[in-house]
Amino acid sequence: MIRPYRKGEDVERLFPVIKSWLAECRANEFGIEIEMPAYIETVYRLIEHEDTDLMVMFYEDEIIGVMGITSSRCPIGAQCIANALYWYTLPEHRGKGISFVLEARRWARAKGCSHIIFSASKMASEMHDRVCQIYEHLKMRKFETSYMLEIS
Secondary structure, eight states: OEEEOOHHHHHHHHHHHHHHHHHHOOGGGGTOOOOHHHHHHHHHHHHHSTTEEEEEEEETTEEEEEEEEEEEEOTTSSOEEEEEEEEEEOGGGTTTTHHHHHHHHHHHHHTTOSEEEEOOOTTTOTTHHHHHHHHHHTTOOOOOOOOOOOOO
16 A cells, blocks of 8 residues: 555554665765665655645555655746656565556646656665666656766
């Protein structure tokens, strides 16, 4: 089951998922320090605005995944475009994460979006190439390639 995050009841149950993501995250390879308070602040921003959501996935009574999603007016057109900012599923539940893609599509339609963007971050997981294959299997087309440079 996937549903929107509930601030009062989900915060403690979300921590194991966040900790697992942090353990898998390769942010340091890019010179990014990950801090739990900053991540939690981002989570709260996602649940405070009308055009954003934090979705949680359950298995039995345990949160096993999380997805942040937003919608906004396209900067070059009149359409509303959704963006799945990130999604993560605990390693022992991989394979169920495809449900986030389907839920994101439903969410975007309900918001009146004409398109949705999904990302596959090299930083977040060793699963990058597999996630790209899943997107292509679902008939998504590559839209953008990003590069990062640490400036000090």
